[in-house]
Amino acid sequence: MGSGLSLTPDLQSLPSCCRPYLHITTEQSHLHIMPNKEILRRLYEIIKPYRPLLGIAMVCMILHSAFTTAQAWILKPVIDDMFIEKDMNMLKLLPFAIFFIFLMISMFNYCYTFLLEKIGQSIIQNLRVRLFEHIHKQPLSFFHEHSTGTLISRVISDVTLMQISVSNALVNITKDFFLVLFLLIFVFYQNWELALITFILLPTAALPIVKFSKLFRQFSTRTQEETAKVSDRLYETITGNRIVKAFSKEKYEVDRFQDQVNALFAIVLKDAKYRSMQHPLMHTIGGVAFSVIVWVGGKEVIYDGASPGTFFAFLVALIAAYEPVKNLSRINPLIQQGMAAATRIFSILDIEPEIRDKDGAVPLQPFTTRIDFKNVNFSYDKDTQVLSDVNLSVPSGQALAIVGHSGGGKTTITNLIPRFLDIKKGSITIDGTDIRDVTLSSLRSQIAMVTQQTILFNDTVQNNIAYGDLNASIEEIRKAAKAAYALDFIDNLPNGFDTIIGEGGARLSGGERQRVSIARAILKNAPILILDEATSALDTESEREVQKALENLMKNKTTFVIAHRLSTIKNCDRIIVIKEGKIVEQGTHDELLSLNGEYEVLYNMQYK
Ligand SMILES: Nc1ncnc2c1ncn2[C@@H]1O[C@H](COP(=O)(O)OP(=O)(O)O)[C@@H](O)[C@H]1O
Ligand SMILES: [Mg+2]
Incomplete structure (x- = not known):
């Protein structure tokens, strides 16, 4: 046995x-x-x-x-x-x-x-x-x-x-x-x-x-x-x-x-x-x-x-x-x-999410009037202050450009609006409501973002665009692609809208990737728009096409534009210049040039 x-x-x-x-x-x-x-x-x-x-x-x-x-x-x-x-x-x-x-x-x-x-x-x-x-x-x-x-x-x-x-x-x-x-x-x-x-x-x-x-x-x-x-x-x-x-x-x-x-x-x-x-x-x-x-x-x-x-x-x-x-x-x-x-x-x-809905958070009402930054301070760690006393009021429908040297805090400012980061002091309000009093999902549903690094998923073109609105019909998706100047190249892909675009959109060119992500933002149709160096990674020719797509996206939106090339923001309603976490100048392009200050330095660096 x-x-x-x-x-x-x-x-x-x-x-x-x-x-x-x-x-x-x-x-x-x-x-x-x-x-x-x-x-x-x-x-x-x-x-x-x-x-x-x-x-x-x-x-x-x-x-x-x-x-x-x-x-x-x-x-x-x-x-x-x-x-x-x-x-x-x-x-x-x-x-x-x-x-x-x-x-x-x-x-x-x-x-x-x-x-x-x-x-x-x-x-x-x-x-x-x-x-x-x-x-x-x-x-x-x-x-x-x-x-x-x-x-x-x-x-x-x-x-x-x-x-x-x-x-x-x-x-x-x-x-x-x-x-x-x-x-x-x-x-x-x-x-x-x-x-x-x-x-x-x-x-x-x-x-x-x-x-x-x-x-x-x-x-x-x-x-x-x-x-x-x-x-x-x-x-x-x-x-x-x-x-x-x-x-x-x-x-x-x-x-x-x-x-x-x-x-x-x-x-x-x-x-x-x-x-x-x-x-x-x-x-x-x-x-x-x-x-x-x-x-x-x-x-x-x-x-x-x-x-x-x-x-x-x-x-x-x-x-x-x-x-x-x-x-x-x-x-x-x-x-x-x-x-x-x-x-x-x-x-x-055990890591409690630092940023979450507070008790009694209410949905944010549809955006109508203005976004205000009051004495906004922010730091990533205790030692270095990244933003100090930023005051800003952006009326609905305005296109606000944020310019400044690299590392000045431009991206940080825009990350505060959808609460990707939370401010340490001061307040940010939308139509007078503090963004920390509303639910994260209602806040973020009113904001669309296009950044320098396009994030696309290894899925079809159609699904990547539909990420902006999962209930959108194919007609709406096509319309968004058209407004983003992406329809022509998408139709030329081997399977059109059903083409799988590879990890991170690897099978598309930089400009094409950016236009797909713009189509996604157009489909989302959020009233507040954040563009962070959306064209900076592109060559001049793709930039021109993406720029046209962005103009369609910006129609009737309140926009924060961060742009490396000043030529792309000349037409913005207002430009603010950020230096070491502070707003040092603001005004229109012509006003700023006449100040002979920081903006002029940036301008001359690019054009002289
Ligand atoms: N995750 C992070 N942790 C610590 N410091 C950061 C982080 N991200 C950015 N910074 C610092 O914050 C400052 C502002 O960065 P950023 O807002 O990205 O500048 P900009 O977009 O104007 O180039 C920089 O000095 C940068 O080094
Ligand atoms: Mg940046």
């Missing part, structure tokens, strides 16, 4: 590659230390909705353990009644009984394995969506602090690591606990003296686990840090492959990558050393325990006339009970990794 040795096939079948190392990053500096108790409490919160299913799975696991114990129990009649007593009735009965026990073990095994998988996968899906939602609630500053790779790793691999850990822990705690419990009861019932010896000896085999746990958590964290650096190099060089090529830095990048991979290798190898040592150590200690038991038990059978069946049943039960203890050594590193992953996930979920 060799099957007694492999009583936990489910654990054995868990692939050792269950540790998706790629894209795991830890920003230890951002992580608060979370006590184990706190992690477990929060994991329990996550598992809680699945308690009914979990209950069924647990009953299956307990029954599985009971029938596994019966496997050992049936050995006694097999040996004593069949082999020694040569009982014919038993010969007929026992094979059926054995088959029945095996069948039950298999059935309950199937049930709890599937149920646990279902619970685990449900947790994964829910947690991913929760993280996704949470990340998208965060303001701009959050994304300045957390790299893309890190966030992707939280949603993909950390969630998986955590689930593997939770499923394993559940199996180990419930099924293996009951298995060991039942087997020990059985063992005591069979021979309490031997059982007592076992009880003292066997736990020593688990000592290495206790010793190694801390090490594994450390190794896991360091492995994940080094892996993060590998994936960061990968991510940067793949997305930046054009620059790598242009500067012929392939060899340089390969060397850097090699160094990083070597660093990872070193730490993984250390981890592997202890990982490989843990089990053999346990096995050696276990060997000592078993030798003593066979010696004592053998003596009892030989000298004291104990039944061989009892002893065999005892021994098989012990071997079976030893299996879960051995498993501990294998899942221990997994659990340590899972706990570390859970800490990282919770640390993201």
